[in-house]
Structures are given as C-alpha cells and as structure tokens.
Amino acid sequence: MKLHVLRPLVTVIGIVSIILVARALVVPDDFGVHERGYMYGWHRKGNEEDWKKFKIKYRGAEYCGNCHEKKYQTIQRSPHAIITCENCHGPAIDHPSEDRPKLDINKERAHCLRCHTYFNYPTSGRRLIRGIDPEGHNSGIECVMCHNPHSPGLGRAK
Amino acid sequence: MITRRDFLRYVVIGTAGAAAPLGLANPAGVLAGKDLTGPRWVFLLDTFKCVGCGLCVKACKTENEIPYEANVSRTWVERYVIMKDGTVLADTPKAARDGFTRNVIDLGQGKTQAIVTEDIAKAFFVPKLCNQCENPPCVQVCPVGATYQTKDGVVLVDRKWCIGCGYCIMACPYGVRFFHPVSHTAEKCNFCYHRISAGLKPACELACPFGARRIGDINDPDDEVTRIIKDGRVSVLRAEYGTNPRNYYIGLSEEVR
Numbered sequence: 001m002k003l004h005v006l007r008p009l010v011t012v013i014g015i016v017s018i019i020l021v022a023r024a025l026v027v028p029d030d031f032g033v034h035e036r037g038y039m040y041g042w043h044r045k046g047n048e049e050d051w052k053k054f055k056i057k058y059r060g061a062e063y064c065g066n067c068h069e070k071k072y073q074t075i076q077r078s079p080h081a082i083i084t085c086e087n088c089h090g091p092a093i094d095h096p097s098e099d100r101p102k103l104d105i106n107k108e109r110a111h112c113l114r115c116h117t118y119f120n121y122p123t124s125g126r127r128l129i130r131g132i133d134p135e136g137h138n139s140g141i142e143c144v145m146c147h148n149p150h151s152p153g154l155g156r157a158k
Numbered sequence: 159m160i161t162r163r164d165f166l167r168y169v170v171i172g173t174a175g176a177a178a179p180l181g182l183a184n185p186a187g188v189l190a191g192k193d194l195t196g197p198r199w200v201f202l203l204d205t206f207k208c209v210g211c212g213l214c215v216k217a218c219k220t221e222n223e224i225p226y227e228a229n230v231s232r233t234w235v236e237r238y239v240i241m242k243d244g245t246v247l248a249d250t251p252k253a254a255r256d257g258f259t260r261n262v263i264d265l266g267q268g269k270t271q272a273i274v275t276e277d278i279a280k281a282f283f284v285p286k287l288c289n290q291c292e293n294p295p296c297v298q299v300c301p302v303g304a305t306y307q308t309k310d311g312v313v314l315v316d317r318k319w320c321i322g323c324g325y326c327i328m329a330c331p332y333g334v335r336f337f338h339p340v341s342h343t344a345e346k347c348n349f350c351y352h353r354i355s356a357g358l359k360p361a362c363e364l365a366c367p368f369g370a371r372r373i374g375d376i377n378d379p380d381d382e383v384t385r386i387i388k389d390g391r392v393s394v395l396r397a398e399y400g401t402n403p404r405n406y407y408i409g410l411s412e413e414v415r
Contacts, residue, residue, distance in 0.1 A: 039403055
C-alpha cells in the first residue's frame with residue numbers, strides 16, 4: 001500500500017486500540033446490559049448492592065415497644081395509636097447506644113398542628129380530625145402542657 | 159476496482175464487527191424481555207386519606223439523608239384547592255416538610271393568598287413521589303448509564319457514575335428529580351430500595367398514620383395493594399406521556415398535574 005494511505009490508517013487503528021484498551025481498564029467488569037435490557041438496564045450491577053447497604057434509620061413502633069412497653073401500651077389504647085413513635089421522637093437509628101442514649105422529644109405546637117389545625121376541606125380526610133384554631137386555642141403554650149401526647153383522649157387537662 | 163455493492167457490504171460487516179466488542183450487538187441483551195419472577199414494586203396513594211401532615215416528607219428526608227434545610231425532597235405533598243368559580247390553587251411549601259398548618263396558599267416569593275372556606279368546591283392533598291415508570295424517559299436520556307432500572311422495577315442512580323449533566327432532571331415529566339446538594343449528582347425517590355430489599359416498608363409509608371401511601375408488589379396476586387389496583391378505581395398521573403407510571407392514585411381529580 002502507498003505511504004499516504006498507510007500512515008493515516010495506522011494512526012486511526014492506533015487511536016482506536018488505545019481507546020479500547022483504556023475502556024477495558026476503566027469500565028468495571030459488572031458494567032453492562034442487565035435484566036431490563038439495553039434501553040433501561042445498562043449499568044454497573046454493583047450499584048444495586050451499594051443502595052441495599054444504605055443505612056436504615058426508622059425502626060417502627062414495635063421496636064420501641066420492646067423496651068418502652070408502658071408507653072407503647074398507653075398509646076395503643078389512644079386515638080394516637082396510628083402515629084408511629086419516631087414521628088415525634090426522631091429516627092431510632094441505633095438507639096439505645098452510646099452516641100444515641102436518648103431520643104429527642106418534639107414538644108413544638110407546630111408539630112401537633114400538622115394534623116390539628118382545622119381545615120374544613122370537602123373531599124379530604126383532614127376535616128375528620130378534631131381540629132383547633134391555632135391562634136384561638138391557648139396560643140403560646142405548648143400543647144403537651146395540657147394534653148398527654150400518648151393518651152390525648154383521656155385526662156385532657158393533665 | 160471495488161464495486162459499490164461490495165463496498166456497502168464491507169461497511170456493514172465492518173461496523174457490526176467493530177460494535178461486537180462494545181457489547182452493543184448482543185441481541186440477547188438488547189431484546190431482554192420482562193421477567194415476571196420476583197417482585198415488581200408499585201405504590202398506591204389515597205387522596206381521601208391524606209391529611210397533609212407532611213410526616214412522610216420529614217421521614218423521607220431523614221431516612222435518605224437529604225439535607226433537611228435544603229428546599230429539595232424525594233417526596234412531597236401538594237395541596238389542591240378548587241374554588242366554586244373553577245379557580246385552581248395549589249401549593250407545596252417546603253415540599254410540605256412541616257405539613258400544612260395555615261389555611262393560606264403559598265404562592266412563592268413570600269406571596270400568599272388567603273382561602274375563603276365557604277367558596278371551596280373541593281380541597282385535598284396529593285402525595286407525590288417517583289412513579290418508577292415502566293418506560294422511564296430519565297433512564298433513556300442518561301449518556302453514561304448512571305441511572306437504570308432494576309429487575310424489580312425501581313429506577314436507581316449510581317452516584318459514582320453520574321456526571322451531573324442534568325438531562326434526566328429535564329426528561330422527567332413528573333419533576334421528581336433534583337441535584338443532591340452534597341453529592342451534586344442526580345437524586346430521586348427509589349421507594350427506599352434499602353428498606354424494601356430488606357423486607358421493610360419505605361420510610362414514608364411507615365411514617366404515614368393514615369395509610370394514605372402503601373407499597374405493593376404487582377406480581378403478587380394476593381397482595382392487597384395489587385387487588386385494589388386490579389379491581390378498584392385508580393388512575394395514574396399524565397398517562398398521555400406513555401411512560402406507564404406505576405404509582406396508582408385513589409380519588410385523583412383532573413386538576414391534578
């Protein structure tokens with residue numbers, strides 16, 4: 001072959017081989033087409049495991065009930081039984097442990113008002129919850145001064 | 159002399175041959191069918207039951223390490239107020255992280271609009287999260303294979319692989335994607351993949367006191383969620399986009415976008 005054909009040809013082959021070698025080195029073995037096909041399943045398989053290893057933080061009310069049994073039993077008999085403990089106390093993560101011996105206690109009015117600000121909204125379950133007017137109902141005082149959050153039905157005025 | 163016909167033949171053979179090592183010409187991979195073994199996760203959302211307390215948003219942000227003060231979230235709750243004269247008002251202040259505690263619509267930029275309760279025709283709350291579409295457009299546009307769908311239908315983002323180009327954020331018709339303020343990669347709801355893979359409920363479902371949001375396995379005919387989806391009156395968001403979204407809503411109104 002003539003030199004002016006050979007030279008560019010060798011250059012192109014060289015560049016392509018460098019790219020292919022680099023790709024083989026950089027791209028991990030588990031990168032490729034997986035279950036959902038080329039269009040949706042082209043990925044690094046190991047990333048699925050990475051996500052599965054993400055830290056679990058919320059443990060559920062039954063877990064709390066193992067130790068705080070009285071609290072658990074009390075709330076189960078109240079209309080607040082549907083609210084899981086961690087909504088008001090924050091996620092368990094590894095509580096009880098050295099760096100998490102206790103959990104937070106949210107006593108803010110705003111927290112109770114998430115559900116108890118009265119909205120008369122047709123077609124929404126919100127209107128079915130006994131609500132109050134935040135400005136009118138003892139404003140400025142924490143709700144839990146008067147209401148027991150674990151048993152709001154009984155003994156209203158604590 | 160090479161004929162035109164031969165030339166074309168060599169080009170075709172040459173291209174196919176060059177593609178083979180790239181794995182692009184693997185017909186089994188390209189045409190991979192759907193495998194019905196194992197779960198296919200879907201969500202059922204009830205707009206009658208949702209009261210807009212926002213505890214799902216709070217739990218989601220904490221569980222998934224989305225900076226609490228940043229105005230981004232994997233899930234959010236929208237309030238729709240439809241007045242008797244047909245006006246549609248909607249808001250989701252701070253993604254409803256702190257719920258809805260005032261009967262006032264947040265128009266953004268510090269502006270608000272009071273609601274006259276007597277003039278309301280219907281008002282309700284709509285929880286939103288990733289639809290884990292059967293045909294996810296966000297995955298199609300990813301140039302590097304950093305976002306993908308698993309066998310059980312969940313669309314994940316590979317934070318190590320994502321280059322942060324933002325195409326997927328633009329491609330999602332539901333606006334569920336955003337940039338993670340810390341990792342600076344694309345971020346989205348993944349049905350709490352770490353929890354559901356371990357047999358737990360997603361954090362938002364655990365936090366919801368009213369059963370307004372529930373995960374289900376559409377491949378399991380005995381799953382209650384599956385039964386409600388199969389025989390109940392449910393609808394999906396923006397069906398016309400052809401993405402085949404997998405979040406089913408009870409009580410969706412045409413005003414909901």
